[in-house]
Amino acid sequence: MKGTLTQVRTYERSVQLLMVNQFTINLGFYMLMPYLATHLAGPLGLAGWLVGLILGVRNFSQQGMFLVGGTLADRLGYKPMIFAGMVLRVIGFAMLGLVESVPALIAASALTGLAGALFNPATRAYLAADAGDRRVEAFALFNVFYQAGILLGPLVGMVLTGLDFRITCLTAAGIFAVLSVVQIRALPARRADDANGRADGRRESVPAQWRSILANRPFLLFSVAMIGSYVMSFQVYLALPLEVRRLGGEGDFGTAAVAVLFAVSGLSTVLGQTKVTAWCKARTQPGRALGLGLLTMGAAFLPLLAATAVPVPDGGVGRWLLAAVPPTLAAFLLALGTMIAYPFEMDTIVSLSGGRLVATHYGLYNTICGVGITLGNLLTGAALDAARAAGMAALPWLTLAALGLACAAALYGLDRTGRLKPPAPSVPATA
Numbered sequence: 001m002k003g004t005l006t007q008v009r010t011y012e013r014s015v016q017l018l019m020v021n022q023f024t025i026n027l028g029f030y031m032l033m034p035y036l037a038t039h040l041a042g043p044l045g046l047a048g049w050l051v052g053l054i055l056g057v058r059n060f061s062q063q064g065m066f067l068v069g070g071t072l073a074d075r076l077g078y079k080p081m082i083f084a085g086m087v088l089r090v091i092g093f094a095m096l097g098l099v100e101s102v103p104a105l106i107a108a109s110a111l112t113g114l115a116g117a118l119f120n121p122a123t124r125a126y127l128a129a130d131a132g133d134r135r136v137e138a139f140a141l142f143n144v145f146y147q148a149g150i151l152l153g154p155l156v157g158m159v160l161t162g163l164d165f166r167i168t169c170l171t172a173a174g175i176f177a178v179l180s181v182v183q184i185r186a187l188p189a190r191r192a193d194d195a196n197g198r199a200d201g202r203r204e205s206v207p208a209q210w211r212s213i214l215a216n217r218p219f220l221l222f223s224v225a226m227i228g229s230y231v232m233s234f235q236v237y238l239a240l241p242l243e244v245r246r247l248g249g250e251g252d253f254g255t256a257a258v259a260v261l262f263a264v265s266g267l268s269t270v271l272g273q274t275k276v277t278a279w280c281k282a283r284t285q286p287g288r289a290l291g292l293g294l295l296t297m298g299a300a301f302l303p304l305l306a307a308t309a310v311p312v313p314d315g316g317v318g319r320w321l322l323a324a325v326p327p328t329l330a331a332f333l334l335a336l337g338t339m340i341a342y343p344f345e346m347d348t349i350v351s352l353s354g355g356r357l358v359a360t361h362y363g364l365y366n367t368i369c370g371v372g373i374t375l376g377n378l379l380t381g382a383a384l385d386a387a388r389a390a391g392m393a394a395l396p397w398l399t400l401a402a403l404g405l406a407c408a409a410a411l412y413g414l415d416r417t418g419r420l421k422p423p424a425p426s427v428p429a430t431a
Helices: 002-008 013-030 033-041 048-076 078-098 102-163 167-187 206-214 217-236 239-248 253-283 284-297 302-307 317-353 358-390 395-418
Strands: none
Touching: 002 078, 002 102, 002 253, 013 033, 013 078, 013 102, 013 284, 013 317, 033 048, 033 102, 033 167, 033 395, 048 102, 048 206, 078 102, 078 167, 102 167, 102 253, 102 302, 102 358, 206 217, 217 239, 217 253, 217 284, 217 358, 217 395, 239 253, 239 284, 239 317, 239 358, 253 284, 253 317, 284 317, 284 395, 302 395, 317 358, 358 395
8 A cells, every 4th residue: 555655646736636535535425325225214214115216316316417517527627516516415415314304315315416427527537637648547546545435434334323324424424525625725726628619719519519429439339338347346236245145144144245245345456456557557458458357357257157056055164155255256356357447448538538528528438337237237136036036046147257258349349440549630621
């Protein structure tokens, strides 16, 4: 970690602040969100479908508004959108702890999602702009801070929620309130470098900007090809815990084994991200690194696939090992694949945008991948149910491994055909 912090200090103050901000954002978010469903169903006594609705509204408001948030960041500047997102999350988190009516809870959930849609594209575009030629390394460091917040947040939330969930909500709101003040005082104002205007000096309309991005075929193909990476990485929260509890039970062992999954995923990134990125930069091209990352993520499900060929012991150490070891190895390989791909993924988005409307490109990319995650999780859940009903335990792992192979092949094809390279700058016609 000392080397990581030393590397962070070589960047401009704005880049350092954005990294610390992302750690704190995830700390506040993950100290609250893992315990929200329990609060809604327990003390508030809401029905299961209402809990799902409230949580779904947050996800929908964030994924559905990413494009709008990115567009506003490109037109109004990155700093105002980061600040606005922080303020909305202060209000949303405070409401989640203080209100009890369903309409108010839905409104609070929508505000927390909208907040993410405002500051996420702006933060990434700001980081890409100020990191300059060191974008790949900057996004690698960014992911370290990102994962550190995810790792620490639930632990802090567990302690605070043990006292009172309201304390958790208000503490999280307080964290975002402090961040809001920091943005105003310390973060330099930053506007997009690309011209929002046309050759005649007039500002290009939002529909025209969106049409130009939708006409960027390499960017859209890249976005679709990367959906699989998000579907696979999300299985740390869906399929892997379900598999652990299916074999290990719902008792203390199952709970501990699931906690180990998250710890392995987060710690491996915090400790290894910068080393993995340096290794990849020295030995391969960005397009190949992306394909290698997706291939590694697909291979993460092979230990689980192999485990289905082993007879399940009735109990004892053998069953515990079967329940814990393959999912933990899968979690590590998923983290490794993400470490390989993520910095180059973020850099490729900037490259494919041609340095123009970067935040809007990030916004549309997040929306496409968010829709893909939703559909992918529905299909994964269906595969898990079908596997249990038909006695075909290998089905979901075979499907996910094939998904990784297909996405890696798609990225290889895009790279081979030159579609992952920056677009050629337009040359103005001469009289």
